[in-house]
Amino acid sequence: MKVIELLGVYVFPVIIVAIPVYGWVKGVKVYEAFIRGAEEGLRVVFVTLPYLVAIFVALSCFRSSGAMSLLSRCLEAILAPLGFPPDVVPLLVTRPISGSGALAITAEIMKARGPDSPVGILASILQGSTDTTFYVVTLYLGSVGIKRGRHALVACLAGDLAGFCTGYLVWRVMFR
Template sequence: MSYIIKSIIPILIGLIVIYGMKNGVKVYECFVDGAKDGISICVKIFPYLLAMLIAVAVFRQSKLLDYFICLIKPIVKFIGLPPEVVPLVMVKPLSGSGALGIFADTLNKYGADSYIGKVASIVMGSTETIFYTLTVYYGAVKIKNIRHTLWAAIFADLTAIIMAVTLAKFMF
């Protein structure tokens, strides 16, 4: 069974190549053209990605995140969000890898089966890296006016956080 699972991707690639050849598509040339497009997109995205990574690093290293957490602690206690999960909530919209590090630290410190670990797990799985996604995707296509996208994404993340607290309280 594990052999079949490990073979799924090569089988899919083989089927795509066979289907393309059957329909008269020059598969290798299409692949090379796609790779060229991918490289040019990477070059376009890189400055936006670098700016976002530097901003996240500055935010974390300057301890602004710690001060902000102290400031909003009464609000998060009111909605039931453990203050220990606030760093994850604050970093996740900025950086997925930074959030993963905070998430792993939270699970190591409090345990995956604790209330804090369950809320952190639900938050990690149900929220998005809003600013990273907006920066990379809108930057790649040169859109400067994000209009209502940011507010919709923030509202979706807030809804996910409230639902994480609710689910962790009632389901577990």
């Protein structure tokens, strides 16, 4: 344990010093390279920011309008005959939209049912099987300037569906 603590204390400062020293030894103008990288980073922020604001506003409207809960209720009715726990259905709707929202739902499930309960295990599997699709698509397509990415969104949502289905099947086979 002492070794890990020592590594934790010294590794980061060593890296912070080693990178500029290595660049200096190699003849790189370290400060200028740092400034150039910071400029490029800010440029990416300014290019992607409008896309992120747009997606967050649209998703907020989706939630506030009640469409999200309506979709959850419809999915519950469809998935109940398959033995899908109704507690986890809101996670299916929220995960592609909001990582923090999905994590909050998973935490609620863990608190109510326990992390080792079948529902808690399924929530964990589904949380790890997919990504926040709308955020990722918006960020990636926006950063490279693609204006119409509807095919990418459909492909990513199909990936989410595959992740949810596979996660559910793994849960049914291994944990139920």
